[in-house]
Amino acid sequence: MSKFKFIRDIKMIIYIIRKAKLFIAFLGMLLVHEHVSAQGKLSRQVDIPRYERTSIRQIFDSLSEKESFYFSFNSNLVNLDSLVTIRSYKGVLIDYLTLLLGERFSFKETMSHVLISYAPERMDVAANISSKESNRAMISGYVKDIRTNRAISNASVYERQAFLASTLSDNNGFFELDIKNPENLIAIALSKENYRDTSIILLLPVETFKSLKKRRVGYYQVNDADKTVYNNFFGDFFTSSAQKIQSLNLGGMFAYSPVQVSLTPGLSTHGFFQSQVVNNFSINIIGGSSAGVEGVELAGGFNITQYHVDGTQFAGVLNIVGGNVNGLQMAGVGNVVLHSLSGVQVGGVWNQVDTVKSGLQIVGAVNLGKEVKGTQIAGLMNSSQGRVRNQIAGGINSAKRVSGVQIAGLLNIADSSDYPIGVFNWIKNGTKQLSVGVDDSKFFSLNFRSGGRVMYSMIGFGLYLDDPVFKYGAEFGIGAHLMTTPKFMLSAELLQRTNFGDRFNLEDVQRISFRVVPAVYVSKKLQLYAAPSFHYSEAVESPTSKAVLWKIWQADRQRNTFHGGGTVGLTYVF
Template sequence: MCSYAQGNLSKTVSVTMTRQPISSVLDAIEIQGDFHFSYVREMVHADSLVSVRANHRTVKQVLDQLFQGSVAYKDAGNQLMLQPNKEKWFYVSGHITDGSNGQPLNNASVYEGVQLISTMTNDQGYYRLRLREKERPMPVMLTVSKELYKDTIMMVASGYDQDISASIKPAAPITLGIVDVNQYSRVSDTWFGKVFLSSKQRMQSLNLSRFFANQPYQTSLLPGLGTHGKLSSQVVNKISVNFIGGYTAGLNGVEISGAFNIDQKDVRFAQFASLFNLVGGKMEGVQIAGLHNLVIDSVKGLQAAGISNITTKGFVGVQLSTTYNGANGETRGLGASGIVNIYRKNSYGVMMAGVGNMNTTTIQGVQAAGVFNMAEMLKGVQVAGVVNAADTTEGVQVAGLINVTRVLKGVQVGVVNYADSSDGYSIGVISIVRRGYHQLLVYNTELLPFNLAFKSGNKKLYSLIIGGASFMEGSKAYSFGYGIGKSYKDYSVEITEQNLYLGSWEMVGTMARLQTAWNKEIGKNARIFIGPAFTLYFNSKDANVEGYKSRLPGPYGAFKFNDNLRYWFGWHVGFSFF
């Protein structure tokens, strides 16, 4: 509101200036109007640069253009006084009742959507709202909202205190149907929401679920204590600064917090918090928290936290944490955690964890962990320090100890491999296929008269555990080792590695043996086999222990490559069972 006489303010002037201080513009007006301004430089920001283009305008019109209503003008003879224009407020109060029974409604939201001012009714349905008076008197539109009730609009005259009451009607009954419950998840329902938001703030969000506004920026100390007051939860900002914590509708820019950020809807571009970020919609961009990130929808970009990251619907990009990463939807990219990653839908990319990775559906990529990996369907690679497990393996399992799968269509490499059924390859000391290839062999060789071996795997590739002995006095010898083989229709080919004990553990020799065998069925679960063998034997020094073999292989001598490496040709003949 301005007060002025029809003297100096009505004089006509012409001013055209570009990026000049306000004081210079006022000096030019003084010269043309033949009067003097009286003002405090700091009060009118006299050093601020402005651009003015006014041709044959009144002094008041030019001043209005300069100050946009922030300064009041007072004409005093040959002086025109400029003073800061104090804001004026007025109050609107009243009661909100149920239109169907007349009962007072508590926790109903009453708000003005332009000034972003709101309040809630008390137990008696009473509200009191302080509104800013506009320069030009215009009606103010107030909206009454409450969950399960229709929104009601009240038109209020501006400029004076008044009482206005309203009755609001219940909303029409909702038709039940199948819905995606995650679509209607609210940040206020989470543990963080219940701890860091008051009951009135959570109720306000429910009441105003259909009202959202956009603003360029906001600052807050705590949720509800900031530039947008109690309506901060309904405002989407471009720049958001929360000194301790903030509760807003969403973000299209940058948000920084000393402790936590809580956003009801989508967040885009960048979000940083010392403790945690909580987003009720989608996150696109960079999200970094000292402790924890929780996105109730999906993530596209980078999510990094000092402890854990969780996204309800999945992510495309990167998840990094020291402890835990979790996603309930499809993931594409890298998930890296110091302890564990747990993804409940298809994963395309890389999962890396210090302890373990779990995927309850399909992993098409790489799982790498210090202890364990688990997947329903493996179409990539599992690498673990201890154990890998998958229901169906169409890729590669590599473990320091054991690999387990129900259906093997790929490759297993480990000390122990287990598959319920196999159409792939298991490479390890012990490879067990429950519905596969199992045989117990009893046979004789040119070196040892008595040998036992157990075959396990499938016909494509099986493993052998081998032991042999000669108990003859003066020609004792013992062997133990491991091998792999492949079975054809009537013959097999095997490669084995065995250690040969000849009375001294310090001089144990090593045999590498290539052998093939023709086999013939002689009864139910029984076959006879016979075939040639070629053996390479390495020993740095002969044992020559009394009572043990001194000549290898025994019936005849071996050929020498040098003093440490010998070779010979031999045989194996025996029976296989099962």
């Protein structure tokens, strides 16, 4: 045997061994994949009896109870009340579901759910590795419809193991995927709305096999297609059309990652796939997009989150969340949550949320919510289209039903609110009264009372009949109904009066009063009242002494006085 032939044989043996190692590693990965899949819900062996004219709802309920998971799907896809007859079955669950619903549906699974989606079409892909230079691999190929052989545009193509790269196919179905630090085996997945997901595995021509770093994945079921972050004005404005298409293709699928750093939604450590990644810690210099937050997210400008936030979210301008927020959300301008809030929301200008399950909304200007099982605090306005616990606003509060207190600098509006405090209150099922009366100081006034079944506000204006100094007076106060019967009402009021001269010049003399108002109905809408009262009146003329004088009836004009008094009048009840 010649020396050269011996060396050639040795090289051939080494080559065969290397190829065998790759093949064995590939088989090992497939076996591991099959073993993992076999533990999943869809790959379970099931034994299901025959069903005769049974609703799909009953079959789903039986499977859920027996196999300990839930089904999740768009209610428009499957009519649960449809009656079916289906033979007994032994085999894997996914094949039974296909037998039950048909080939036009696809199935995915989470830790607790089996997700059903409509996927009547199939796709095919031809791909190759064009280069592997500078520790990078370029995957390119074409996507086509397996039935019509036509190119499929805007299909999402992504690396499936670690979700490090993704792209969309062009109008010719062509795609290029640039993967940094590739492994020996590259798993590529393709997703497109109304198409069944497709996967391929490519082997790189390398000499050693590295361990695969597989990233944990999950799914989020979108039950209301009209309430997504991309249907919101700001979410639509700050995201590209390509991101919206990718989100539509991938549905609720997302991957987990510990850290994200972004300059803008298009320039991120997760690249084009960033809007499908849930991060533990995220820093967005100008703005960023993600599938969710389980930790902390910071942005100099804005954060756009497709699904949930569990933790803390800060933005210099705007936070937009398409799902739920559990924790703290703060923004210099506004916060938008399309589903529920359990925690605290703080905004500089406005907060908007569908449902506040528990917690607090605090804002400089406006809080908006459909239903708030918590408290709203706003500098200008609070609005809840349903229930709310408490509302405090410098201007206006508006709600359907308030279970706690409403405090407004100007106006409270509600169908039902027992404890409103404001200049005006317009409560549909509350108090609305107009009264005229005269008191111990010969002040003749017209007062309007408005509020809830318990508390109300009073505002009034009147004139003095024969006072040499005062001509007019304005009153504001709060009251409470202590007793209400068909014939009698007992109330208590605390009010303050400001006095004016004959040219409406303000006189710096105040009168603070507490009075008990018993009222008797003389007709269905008319009450007659006589209210004893206790007052503190400041001196009208220059005080002769700084000591406060106590009198049984009326004030002393030269002394600050605690004194008794009373008012009589008529009230019209709306």
